[in-house]
Amino acid sequence: MSRGDVLKYLVILALLIVVPPVLPKEYFRYLIFLSCVFAILALSADIIISGAGLLTFGHQAFFGIGAYTSGALNFYQGVEPLVGFLAAFVVSGVSGILFGYICLRRLRAVYLAIATFGLGAVVFLIARNWYQFTGGLTGLRGLDYPSLFGFEINSELRFCYLGLALLLLTSYFIYRLWHSRLGRAIIALRENEELARSKGVSPIFYYTVAFSIACAFAGLSGALYVHEMAVVNPMLFQFNYMIIIFIAVLVGGKGRLPGPIIGATIYVCLTEFLRFAENLRYALMGVILLIVVTFMPSGVYPFLLSQAHSFTNFIKQWLRRKGYGTNP
Amino acid sequence: MDWATLGQMLWCGIERGAIYILFALGLTLCFGVMRIVNMAHGELFMLGAMGVYSLMTYFGMSFFPAMLLCIALVAILGIAFNRVAVEPFVIRNPLAVLLSTIAVSFVLVQGGNAFWGAIPRTLEFPFPQVLNVASVSVSAKGIAAVIVSAITVFTVYLFLTKAKMGKAMRATSENAIGSTLVGINVKRIYVYTMMVASAIAATAGIFAMSSVTASPSMGQGLLIIGFVVVIVGGMGNIMGCIVVGLTLGIVEAIFGQYVSMIFRQAFLYGIMVVVLLVKPQGLFGGR
Amino acid sequence: MAPILKIIGVSKDFAGLKALHDVDVQIQEGEILGVIGPNGSGKTTLTNVVTGFLPPTAGSVVYKESLISGLPPEIIAAKGIARTFQITSIFPNLTVEDNVIAASYLRTSGSLWGAFLHTKAYRREEAKLRQQSIESLTLLGLQGKGSAPANTLGLAEQRRLEIALALAIAPKLLLLDEPAAGLNVTEALELVHLLKSIHRKEITLVVIEHNMKVIMQLCSRIVVLNYGVKIAEGTPEEIAKNDEVISVYLGGELESA
Numbered sequence: 001m002s003r004g005d006v007l008k009y010l011v012i013l014a015l016l017i018v019v020p021p022v023l024p025k026e027y028f029r030y031l032i033f034l035s036c037v038f039a040i041l042a043l044s045a046d047i048i049i050s051g052a053g054l055l056t057f058g059h060q061a062f063f064g065i066g067a068y069t070s071g072a073l074n075f076y077q078g079v080e081p082l083v084g085f086l087a088a089f090v091v092s093g094v095s096g097i098l099f100g101y102i103c104l105r106r107l108r109a110v111y112l113a114i115a116t117f118g119l120g121a122v123v124f125l126i127a128r129n130w131y132q133f134t135g136g137l138t139g140l141r142g143l144d145y146p147s148l149f150g151f152e153i154n155s156e157l158r159f160c161y162l163g164l165a166l167l168l169l170t171s172y173f174i175y176r177l178w179h180s181r182l183g184r185a186i187i188a189l190r191e192n193e194e195l196a197r198s199k200g201v202s203p204i205f206y207y208t209v210a211f212s213i214a215c216a217f218a219g220l221s222g223a224l225y226v227h228e229m230a231v232v233n234p235m236l237f238q239f240n241y242m243i244i245i246f247i248a249v250l251v252g253g254k255g256r257l258p259g260p261i262i263g264a265t266i267y268v269c270l271t272e273f274l275r276f277a278e279n280l281r282y283a284l285m286g287v288i289l290l291i292v293v294t295f296m297p298s299g300v301y302p303f304l305l306s307q308a309h310s311f312t313n314f315i316k317q318w319l320r321r322k323g324y325g326t327n328p
Numbered sequence: 329m330d331w332a333t334l335g336q337m338l339w340c341g342i343e344r345g346a347i348y349i350l351f352a353l354g355l356t357l358c359f360g361v362m363r364i365v366n367m368a369h370g371e372l373f374m375l376g377a378m379g380v381y382s383l384m385t386y387f388g389m390s391f392f393p394a395m396l397l398c399i400a401l402v403a404i405l406g407i408a409f410n411r412v413a414v415e416p417f418v419i420r421n422p423l424a425v426l427l428s429t430i431a432v433s434f435v436l437v438q439g440g441n442a443f444w445g446a447i448p449r450t451l452e453f454p455f456p457q458v459l460n461v462a463s464v465s466v467s468a469k470g471i472a473a474v475i476v477s478a479i480t481v482f483t484v485y486l487f488l489t490k491a492k493m494g495k496a497m498r499a500t501s502e503n504a505i506g507s508t509l510v511g512i513n514v515k516r517i518y519v520y521t522m523m524v525a526s527a528i529a530a531t532a533g534i535f536a537m538s539s540v541t542a543s544p545s546m547g548q549g550l551l552i553i554g555f556v557v558v559i560v561g562g563m564g565n566i567m568g569c570i571v572v573g574l575t576l577g578i579v580e581a582i583f584g585q586y587v588s589m590i591f592r593q594a595f596l597y598g599i600m601v602v603v604l605l606v607k608p609q610g611l612f613g614g615r
Numbered sequence: 616m617a618p619i620l621k622i623i624g625v626s627k628d629f630a631g632l633k634a635l636h637d638v639d640v641q642i643q644e645g646e647i648l649g650v651i652g653p654n655g656s657g658k659t660t661l662t663n664v665v666t667g668f669l670p671p672t673a674g675s676v677v678y679k680e681s682l683i684s685g686l687p688p689e690i691i692a693a694k695g696i697a698r699t700f701q702i703t704s705i706f707p708n709l710t711v712e713d714n715v716i717a718a719s720y721l722r723t724s725g726s727l728w729g730a731f732l733h734t735k736a737y738r739r740e741e742a743k744l745r746q747q748s749i750e751s752l753t754l755l756g757l758q759g760k761g762s763a764p765a766n767t768l769g770l771a772e773q774r775r776l777e778i779a780l781a782l783a784i785a786p787k788l789l790l791l792d793e794p795a796a797g798l799n800v801t802e803a804l805e806l807v808h809l810l811k812s813i814h815r816k817e818i819t820l821v822v823i824e825h826n827m828k829v830i831m832q833l834c835s836r837i838v839v840l841n842y843g844v845k846i847a848e849g850t851p852e853e854i855a856k857n858d859e860v861i862s863v864y865l866g867g868e869l870e871s872a
Contacts, residue, residue: 055426102605110365113426114555115604121552122597129591173731179741180730181723188717191706197688198666198698199784200721239548243434246427280442286434293428294416 020160029156031272035265036163037225040170041241042248042260044217047174050255051183052210053190054104055113058120059218059245061099064127064237066092066219068134071232074143081146081227085220092219093212100211105204117239124237139233146227159228166224170217171257177213186210247285251292253299262301335464337581343470343539345577346477350532351550352557352569353484354525360501360564361521364418364425368409368433369529369554370547371440375402376530377542378440381449391454399530406526410519418518433547440544448541451534469538476535480528481570487524488566497521501564549593556600562610572611619644619788619819620665620696625674625684627660627843634660635843637674642788647810647820649834649851651827653863657843658823659701662790666698667691678788693721697786699777701793705765711776712761715748718783722747747783755779755809771802775809788819795826807832831855839863 020029045059069091070084079087103115127134134140145154146162153162177183185206188196193203226232244267252263270288274281296303351373358366376398383394413432417424455468488494500507500517508514533542540546557576561568576596584592603610620642627635635657642648650658663669665676667688676684683691706714723744729737752758755775760768765776774794781789794810795803807829814820824830830837830851837854839847847857854860 102601105605107604110426111559111604114365114559115601118552118555118597118600118604122594122601125591125594125597129594176730176733177727180727181720181725182727183730184713184717185720187709188706188720191709191717192704194668194688195700195704195706195780196717196720197668198692198700199718199780200689200692202687202689243430246430250427280439283435283438283442286431286438289434290413290428290431293424293431297424 016164020157020164026156029160031268033156033159033163033228035261035268036160036167037221038244038248038264038267039167039261040221040224041218042245042252042264043170043174043257044214044221045245046249046254046260047177047214047217048211049249051178051190052186052207054207054211055109056116056211056214057113057242058099058116058118058123059214060239060241061120061123061237062092062096062215062218063222063225063241064123064234065095065215065222067222067226067232067236068127069219070223071140071143071226072133074227075140075232078144081144081223082148084227085146085223088219088223089216092222093216096212096215097208099215100208101204104207104211120237120239120242124234124239127234127237134234135232137233137235139231139235141231143227143230143232145230163224166220167261170220171261173217175257182206182209243289247289249299250289251296251300253301253303256301259299259301263299266300332463333585334582335462337585338578339464339466339470340539341578341581342574343473343577344581345574346474347532347536347539348553348557348577349570349573350477350480350528350535352554352561352573353481353566354528354532355554356558356561356564356566356569357484357497357521357525357528359558360566361497362414362418362518363504364414365429366414366525367426367429367551368413368436369525370549370551371433371436372402372406372409372526372529372547373533373536373550374440374542374544374547375405375436376533377451377537377546378444378449378533378544379530380534381451381537381542382444384452385449391452395534398534399527402530403523403527406522407519409526410522414522415515415518437544437548444544446543446545448543450541451537453538467538469535473535473538476531480531484524484528485566493517493520553593553596556596559600559610560603562612565610565612568610568612617644618642619679621677622661622665623675623677625661625664625671625676627657627664627669628672633843635664635671638840638843638845640838640845640848642819642821643836644819645817646836647814647822647834649830649837650821650823650840651825651830651837651854652840655842656840658840659792660843661840662698662792662821662823665691665790666696692784692786695785695787696790697781697784697788698790699774699781699792699794701796703770703773703777705768705773705776705780707764707766709765710762711752711757711765711768712745712748714765714776715751715779715783716744718780719744719747721784751779751782754782754812756805771798774798774806778809778813782813782818786818788821789813790821790823792823793825794822795824795829798826803829 020032023029041063045056048054048056048059066088069088070081073079073084073087074081099119103112103119107115128136145152147153153159178187185196185201186209188199188201189203189206197203222236226236247267248260248263250263251266252261253259270285271281274284292299351369354372355366355369358364358369379398379401380394383389383398384391389397409432413428414425417428453469453472455472457468459466459468488498496507496512497517497520499510499512500514504514553576557569557573560576561572580592580596583595587595618641622638622640625635625638626633638657638661650661652658660669664671664684667683667686667690670685674684675682678694678696683694706717709717723740725737725740749758749761752761755778757772757775757779760772765773768776778791778794791810795806798806803826810820810822810833822830822833834851837849837851838845839854839857839860841863846863847854847860849857
């Protein structure tokens with residue numbers, strides 16, 4: 001990492017620490033927290049979509065599984081939420097192995113999309129109807145707030161920091177993943193499955209691993225989400241959350257780390273700014289999704305990058321024409 | 329053995345199956361000819377139902393004119409839908425169509441909720457009689473639904489085998505590039521396919537109201553069942569559609585009665601998942 | 616020299632089409648074997664069967680005394696058998712250097728923990744990977760192209776990259792499927808030199824080719840297939856004089872040898 005990079009990251013870190021407390025409204029802190037939750041969720045889905053190059057239309061199931069793992073453990077057994085987060089991570093990851101192995105053995109592309117869609121729908125149905133465990137439509141209420149060594153996370157500000165911390169952790173993990181042997185095997189499969197096999201990479205093994213890692217982080221985001229709300233209910237398994245993921249990944253830009261984070265933030269901000277439209281809110285969001293898919297197919301982040309690139313080039317050329325060299 | 333209940337369930341199953349067949353027919357046509365998965369198909373179905381309801385309630389039309397007008401309107405909407413959500417992507421990236429159709433579906437459902445409200449509506453069919461056949465209660469509108477379904481399927485079959493346009497559609501589904509080479513205007517075929525699929529979906533929606541209530545989100549659950557039928561029957565396979573649609577309707581009704589009402593739908597999805605794992609091309613499929 | 620690979624009575628049917636019929640070939644360790652035959656004679660099918668991309672309908676493939684027929688490609692690759700593909704196969708969107716690193720999967724043992732915690736062992740292995748990658752690219756004349764996306768390379772360079780990828784698994788046996796296709800005379804000559812230098816590293820080569828000049832200059836032994844059946848086997852001189860082989864090629868290509 002160059003000195004410029006370190007400086008860049010330090011500035012971002014400083015902003016992340018300093019900005020939340022100085023925001024005028026508690027509500028803005030909530031928005032940041034929500035953005036973190038959906039950013040982690042979107043990043044996790046992007047592991048499958050951009051990393052492994054596979055389609056999943058059921059990722060929301062793991063958001064819900066993680067939420068319920070932590071929520072139910074806390075509700076029925078009084079388990080400390082942070083431990084619940086870990087459990088959510090593990091349980092979602094393991095169910096991802098199961099789910100993934102079933103689907104990924106033989107299915108690709110459209111069929112995989114439909115299978116994951118169907119499986120996601122089944123999970124929702126089971127959750128909604130298994131009211132003895134999930135609490136039916138009302139869900140489980142009165143969940144505890146997370147606490148760390150006696151320090152309770154009970155304010156929006158603290159949740160903000162918790163969310164940001166987990167987001168940073170997730171981002172770092174994903175970044176390192178793609179520079180590891182495991183990650184490279186997954187990328188090789190995405191680029192050329194046949195060639196990767198001839199180099200010793202087993203598709204079913206690595207696709208399943210990628211899937212389960214993604215599901216684990218989805219579960220983490222679910223657990224984080226519900227302990228702030230102190231409620232967990234089966235509505236978390238709805239396809240709406242998959243749409244949020246798609247919006248975040250497509251609008252933000254898939255493949256690179258900042259993309260889904262930006263996308264999630266845009267989504268959260270949009271739901272707020274579109275509040276005036278009341279019931280048409282989601283309809284408008286669908287329209288926006290359609291527009292983005294049509295005109296900015298790679299997403300906002302790559303678009304911004306390319307604009308920044310052309311802008312810097314433009315400045316450089318202007319300077320050169322004026323007689324200033326770019327290398328002093 | 330309670331034959332009366334079993335008979336009632338069988339009839340229920342046939343009623344539902346008739347609608348499933350119609351709904352899945354449109355889906356499988358879209359996939360067969362255009363190779364796309366139309367995630368908004370349920371909404372076209374919904375618009376058929378809500379459309380007729382609106383025409384009859386707010387414009388005072390009677391059933392048959394409303395039905396015909398609505399089907400025509402939805403067919404035209406299908407053309408617009410094709411232009412906006414399908415055409416730009418179908419060549420470049422068929423999978424992008426999945427996402428654009430999801431977007432449209434979203435817009436339609438939420439728009440529908442905003443416009444009509446989420447309250448379920450019932451439709452006044454012009455034939456409210458209920459018959460009693462061998463201690464099974466059979467409603468006239470149910471019979472109408474089954475008859476309409478059968479007629480539609482037969483018409484589509486005739487169209488695809490005898491009509492020039494129908495044969496062109498089949499050619500396109502076999503080989504789109506080859507079809508272009510022999511002079512078939514594939515783009516226009518896509519438009520007509522979408523039109524036909526939308527019209528069938530609207531019909532299914534209208535007659536579905538013989539047994540269920542209508543609401544803007546009625547298409548969502550049905551979409552998944554549509555997938556089950558299409559996948560188990562084989563994507564693009566009309567025969568599979570018919571056989572599986574009917575069977576699934578009956579099986580679902582029987583399962584619901586004798587095993588568990590709550591997990592009835594989960595049972596259907598389970599069948600789909602099993603088929604996907606064992607024979608992804610579907611029971612009748614060959615691709 | 617002991618046989619490194621034994622193809623024993625291998626047949627492959629595709630719903631009525633007999634792509635291979637009762638083929639027996641023994642590949643001696645350290646040799647360069649050529650496989651020739653008209654289009655559709657089963658050469659690529661044979662490669663696919665040996666490398667695990669297709670299971671044989673009958674017969675078996677034995678590599679160094681262990682049975683490998685029916686195993687999946689990734690397992691066979693792990694045993695030390697590498698291949699190139701008839702249609703040049705690389706990782707298109709990765710850089711040339713990343714291509715080689717990705718292909719080095721079998722030669723590394725990195726753990727996720729190491730990557731996550733950025734341990735010294737991890738850093739050492741990363742450095743080693745980069746080093747090996749540069750060496751490999753230099754061997755194949757691709758030094759300096761490391762950071763170019765692989766899909767911007769020209770055909771001949773992509774071919775060489777493909778060979779670099781095959782070598783990245785440290786194979787003992789390398790099967791090349793028409794490596795000289797589409798290359799001009801100079802490029803083909805460079806390929807021959809390249810393959811000879813690879814051979815010097817004690818790797819057994821099997822070369823499927825149509826280009827007779829390349830075959831004749833490289834191979835110590837040749838096997839001829841026609842319609843899925845082995846019709847001849849022997850030294851280049853023997854094959855050139857073989858009546859059946861000549862008639863199969865209608866006297867065309869062999870004369871250019």
